[in-house]
Structures are given as C-alpha cells and as structure tokens.
Amino acid sequence: MMRKFIWLILALCFTPFTLAEQHLGPSLGMQKRVVHIAADYNYPPYEFVDEDGTPTGYTVELSYAIAEVMGFDIELTMTDWQSAYTGLLDGTFDALQNIAYSDERAQTIIFSSPHSIVNQSLFARKDGPHVNDIKEAAGYEVIVQNASIMHEYLQRNVPDAIIIPAATHSAALRLLASGKHEFALTANSPSLYLSKEMGLSNLEPIARPVAGQRLSYGALPANEDLIALFSEGLTILKNTGRQQAIYDKWFGTLEQSKVPWKKLGQYAFYTILALLFILGGIMIWNRMLRKEVERRSLQIKAQQEQLIQADKMASLGVLVSGVAHEINNPTGLLMLNLPILRGAWEDALPYLDEIEQENQGIMLGGLSYQRLKAEIPYLLDEMQHSTDRIRNIVNDLKDFAREQPDALSQEVDLNQVVETSIRLVDKSIRSATDHFNVHLDLRQPRIMGNPQRIEQVIINLVLNACDAIEHPSATLAISTTLSADQKEVFVVVEDEGCGIEQEALARLTEPFFTTKRDHGGTGLGLSVSAGIVKAHKGRLSFSSTLGKGTVAVASFPIAP
Structure with missing residues (x-):
C-alpha cells in the first residue's frame, strides 16, 4: 500500500510537466496534434466548397491561420450543418468552427471567444x-x-x-x-x-x-484545452491584424460603393458655402493675427509638456506589450494545469483515506493529511482565482498597449451596438439592480467606426456603473440621443451609485488610476475606452455627485 502511495505522489508531481510537453510538443520536434473540425459545405462567405471541391471561406482561412500560430494541424470535413452538429455531440468531430452561441447549447458545449457576429x-x-x-x-x-x-x-x-x-x-x-x-x-x-x-x-x-x-469555435467539455488554443490563437490574430485582413478579403466584396447624385449636390453646396466663409475669414485675418500669435505662444508651452508625457506613454506602451506577452505563456500553463491537479487530488483522496486508516497520522509536506484534505480545495480555488485575475490584467494591458486601427470606416448602427453590449453584460446588470432602463433614439443614429471597439467602451461604462450601485433599488439607465444640430450622437450611462469625488473625477481616464484598487481594479478600462473614443473623433466625459450617482457620456460624430 505504501508503494502505491509513492507512485501516486510521483504521478501528481510529473503531471504538469507531461501536460507542458503536450502543449509545447511542436516546438520540441514532436508530432503535431491533429484536430478534426466539421464545417457547413454551403454557408458562404463563412465556409463553403468552391467549384474545384476545395474548402474555402472566412472561417476556413481563420482556422488554418490559428492552427499555424498555435502549432497544430487541422483535418477539415465539409458536410451539411445537421450532420456536423450531430457529429460534434457524439464525438465524431473535435470541434465546429462556426457555431452560434445560445444558453441552451452552452449547457453541453463550451465556446471560444467569438470571431464574428x-x-x-x-x-x-x-x-x-x-x-x-x-x-x-x-x-x-x-x-x-x-x-x-x-x-x-x-x-x-x-x-x-x-x-x-x-x-x-x-x-x-x-x-x-x-x-x-x-x-x-x-x-x-x-x-x-x-x-x-x-x-x-x-x-x-x-x-x-x-x-x-455570436459565432465561435465550439467543442464538448472534454476538449476544453482545444477551445483554449482556439481562443488564444484568435487573440493573436486580432492583435496582429491578420484576422481583419481575412475578414476584409471575404466580406469586402459584399459592400457596394455608390455615390448618389443627391449627396454630390449636398457636397457641392457645402463646398461653396465653405469657400464663402474662407473669403470672409481672409478679410478679418489681419486683425486677428496678432492675438493668434499670442495664443499660439501659450499653446506651444503647453504642447511641450504634452510631448514629454506622450513620450513617456509611448515607452510605457512598449514595455507593457512585452510584459503582457511574457506573462501570458506561464499563465496559460497554469490555467491548463490547475484543473488537472484538482482532478488528480480528488481521484487520490480514496487511496489516501485508505492509507490514513492503516497508518494513523500520516504527514504530507510537513502537514497532517487531515489538514491538507481540508485546505487543499481552498488552496486550489485561490490559485485558480489568482490565475484568472492575472489573465484579466494581462488582457487589460494588451488593450492598453494596442494601437487603434487607422481604418475606422465601417458604418455602425449605434443602437444595435448598445443592444449587443447590454446582452453581453445582462447578468451583471441583473445582479446589480432591479431598475434598469433603456431608451434608444428612434432615428437610429449611425457613425463611422469599429463596432467591436465601441462595444468595448459601452461594456466598460456599464460594468463600472454596476460596480458603483450599492442597492438593487438604485436605477441604472442607458440611452442614445442626437445633439440639437444632429451632428453628434451621445451614449449616456447613468447610475444612482455611490458617486465619485471631484478630485478623482478629472483623473478617471489616466492609465493605472483607479478608485477600486482594493477590489481588483487595474485602472486600464477607462483609459482604453478614452483612447477608443478619441480614435473615433469623439469625446468621453463624466459628471458625478458623491452619494447620488454618476453620468458617463460618450459622444461620436454622425456618419455623413
């Protein structure tokens, strides 16, 4: 019996290294893992079989790109959707690459982060x-x-x-x-x-x-490590811009560039009007020149200070990007190994109980077995919680260090983005308040930009409001509305929470400044959100009364 116990301890000790070898196998010259994926043969432009009988489409290219960066091979089966879905459930296929999320499906299937909507x-x-x-x-x-x-x-x-x-x-x-x-x-x-x-x-x-x-990669819980690989690979492709390039290749052909004559006439009118303003401006320019020089002198001094700060932030961004990458690899191994260690400990308990009965008062690692039996589940939970927190902080660091895309030319229905954001944080909203109100402008305002990045801003604002609410009886409201001149649209998130002190209000968008440090806040959410809004040529502002609540307003220019 003691010999079995020794072999069991050795197995527990070497399990993480065995798993690490499986994860890093391709880089050490070992045979690559082959993942069997099923796809719909007639779902263009996501996935389909072309005239030559070759699988192609957006998600087909995306899957091969993920396999390339994560170091595994793909065996792709093109079939009808019902056969693909049934094959996933009975274990014929390892994963589906284009499965829509629902709460019912989530009871039997685990999903990666979404690759498209x-x-x-x-x-x-x-x-x-x-x-x-x-x-x-x-x-x-x-x-x-x-x-x-x-x-x-x-x-x-x-x-x-x-x-x-x-x-x-x-x-x-x-x-x-x-x-x-x-x-x-x-x-x-x-x-x-x-x-x-x-x-x-x-x-x-x-x-x-x-x-x-939300379209994602889906697999049975037994292949949870596979979903982790797809999620990590998808994040890499997003951060490098490769996913956007694949998306533009397949969906750019659906967009039609037409210039109506009515709009051309409007552009001509505004051009003539602008020229008239320019002529009037030239007439009074000489009078204003002296005052302008004085004003610019003051601006130059302020800009010098801004340049110094910008240089510091650029250096910080480079440092943060490198640190996040270095932390991500060991964190991934921890997330992969901790569930296995937990399962191994639970499987070992019957044998250890048997040994305890035969040898009263056995010691493990300098502690009594009974104490370890009571405390190890809590230790594993704390390790899992800490690993998840590290992952979340690393993701925030990546968002902070990531440069905003130059092309923000997609026409975005802001009401639709708000509705999507609310669905994603519905659980947090329902946990925070019993009084949640939504008012969306019936004129359906549209802006030019990136819907996923704007969605990230709204989610950050809503989650901050949920954190500030102390009682379920407090109200949380979200609305969209056009400005009086209809040149801007406002997204307003208003809560009846604890409020923010005035001296902290001006620093909310500073990197690493947070009023929730004791509750795990990193101070990056609003800084990243402010950067996204600025990239869309908009503004992010806050007003608050301590003890009464806070109002956050994100404004964006209306699409032409």
Whole structure:
C-alpha cells in the first residue's frame, strides 16, 4: 500500500510537466496534434466548397491561420450543418468552427471567444406577404436551416410558426424564390451572397433583424484545452491584424460603393458655402493675427509638456506589450494545469483515506493529511482565482498597449451596438439592480467606426456603473440621443451609485488610476475606452455627485 502511495505522489508531481510537453510538443520536434473540425459545405462567405471541391471561406482561412500560430494541424470535413452538429455531440468531430452561441447549447458545449457576429433576417418574396416583426410570422410557413440556431429560435419564441427545415441556406432561398412557403429565416451575409450568386432577384429582407448571434469555435467539455488554443490563437490574430485582413478579403466584396447624385449636390453646396466663409475669414485675418500669435505662444508651452508625457506613454506602451506577452505563456500553463491537479487530488483522496486508516497520522509536506484534505480545495480555488485575475490584467494591458486601427470606416448602427453590449453584460446588470432602463433614439443614429471597439467602451461604462450601485433599488439607465444640430450622437450611462469625488473625477481616464484598487481594479478600462473614443473623433466625459450617482457620456460624430 505504501508503494502505491509513492507512485501516486510521483504521478501528481510529473503531471504538469507531461501536460507542458503536450502543449509545447511542436516546438520540441514532436508530432503535431491533429484536430478534426466539421464545417457547413454551403454557408458562404463563412465556409463553403468552391467549384474545384476545395474548402474555402472566412472561417476556413481563420482556422488554418490559428492552427499555424498555435502549432497544430487541422483535418477539415465539409458536410451539411445537421450532420456536423450531430457529429460534434457524439464525438465524431473535435470541434465546429462556426457555431452560434445560445444558453441552451452552452449547457453541453463550451465556446471560444467569438470571431464574428451574424445577423439573421426574415426574407420574403417581393410580391408575397410581409410582416413587421418575426413574432408576426405565427401561422405562416417559415423555412430555416435544419438544426440551426434559428431553428431553435423559432421553436422557442414563435411556436405557432409552421417550420419547414432545409439542409442549407441555398436550398431555403431556392424554395422561397420558387413560390413555395411564405418566409425564410436565414443569416444576412450568407443569404445576400447566395441570392446574388444564384440570381434570386425576387427576394428581399423584411421586418426587423433578429438580434445578432455570436459565432465561435465550439467543442464538448472534454476538449476544453482545444477551445483554449482556439481562443488564444484568435487573440493573436486580432492583435496582429491578420484576422481583419481575412475578414476584409471575404466580406469586402459584399459592400457596394455608390455615390448618389443627391449627396454630390449636398457636397457641392457645402463646398461653396465653405469657400464663402474662407473669403470672409481672409478679410478679418489681419486683425486677428496678432492675438493668434499670442495664443499660439501659450499653446506651444503647453504642447511641450504634452510631448514629454506622450513620450513617456509611448515607452510605457512598449514595455507593457512585452510584459503582457511574457506573462501570458506561464499563465496559460497554469490555467491548463490547475484543473488537472484538482482532478488528480480528488481521484487520490480514496487511496489516501485508505492509507490514513492503516497508518494513523500520516504527514504530507510537513502537514497532517487531515489538514491538507481540508485546505487543499481552498488552496486550489485561490490559485485558480489568482490565475484568472492575472489573465484579466494581462488582457487589460494588451488593450492598453494596442494601437487603434487607422481604418475606422465601417458604418455602425449605434443602437444595435448598445443592444449587443447590454446582452453581453445582462447578468451583471441583473445582479446589480432591479431598475434598469433603456431608451434608444428612434432615428437610429449611425457613425463611422469599429463596432467591436465601441462595444468595448459601452461594456466598460456599464460594468463600472454596476460596480458603483450599492442597492438593487438604485436605477441604472442607458440611452442614445442626437445633439440639437444632429451632428453628434451621445451614449449616456447613468447610475444612482455611490458617486465619485471631484478630485478623482478629472483623473478617471489616466492609465493605472483607479478608485477600486482594493477590489481588483487595474485602472486600464477607462483609459482604453478614452483612447477608443478619441480614435473615433469623439469625446468621453463624466459628471458625478458623491452619494447620488454618476453620468458617463460618450459622444461620436454622425456618419455623413
């Protein structure tokens, strides 16, 4: 029995090194891990089989890019979605590369961080029946892809709809275009892509789109380490800009650049108006020149101080980026190894109890077995919590050090971004308050920018407001509204929390300044958010009354 105990202790000690060898195997010359992934053969431009029978598309290229940076190989099977989904559940496939998240699926499947957001729309024939909302489809025949997220959505939210399953998006659209059934509930981008490719000119999207779905990599809990690899690889591709390049390659073709004559006329009018202002300005320029020189002299002095500070921040960004990278590798191993050590300890307990009965008062590491038995679960929990905190701090450091993209030219529906952000932090909101209000401007303001980065700003502001609320009876409100001249749009997050002292209010966006240091705050969230808003040519401001609450306002220029 003592011999078994010795072998057990040796196994526990060497498990992390064995796991590390599996994780680092490719770099040490060992055979690469092969991951079997299933994909939909007809879901363009995300994943499909081209005319030569070759798998291609956005997520196909993304998967191979992740495998390249993370050091494993991919075996890709292109099949219909129902077979792919069933194959994941019965263990035939290791992972799916394009599965939409839902709470129901999350009970049996673990998901990576999302690689894209897809909106679903109700499509109809131009001469067929139309509705204003998906809820009004009750009683109608609605075509959906079999076993898809929209199939589940209809069964759950519109049970009176007559569901017509189809194997693929193209099959669903062909059925609808041929005059069969009334509607098709399919994904926007694939449906527009397929309609253009098949020449289905009699179809159009109607009603309000169904809320955007997060597309991620998905696997069974037994392959949790695989999801960790995909999430880490996806983060690397995002930070290096490679994911954006792949996205632009496949989705840039869907964007049409048209310049209406009406807008050209408006541009011409504003140009002439600007020239008139310039001529008037030249006439009074000489009078103002002397005052301007005096004002600029004062500005130069202030700018010198800003340049010194900017140089410090640039050096800090380089240092932070390097430190975050160095910390990330050992943290990843800790996150991978701790669950295994926990499982090994739990498996070892019966044997150790048996040894304890035969040899009263055994000692392990200088401590009694009974004490270790009581304390090791708490020690493992503390280690796991500390590792998660390290990961979160590293992610904040990466966001702080990351340069903002130069191209922020995507047209963004701000109301839609706010709705998506609220869904992502819904649990935090419900935990903080029983009084949550949302008011979105009915004019649907649009701005030019990056929706994911703006979403990050809104989430930061909402989570800060949730942290400030001390009682569930306090109110949290989010709203969007246009300025009086309709040149700016404001996102306002208002809470009835503890408020902020006036001397701290001016420093909220300074890097590493935080009023929540004792609660794990790093002081990077609002600094990163301010940088994102500034990159979008906007402003981030705060007002607060101690004991009554805080108002955060992010303003953005309206899209032309």
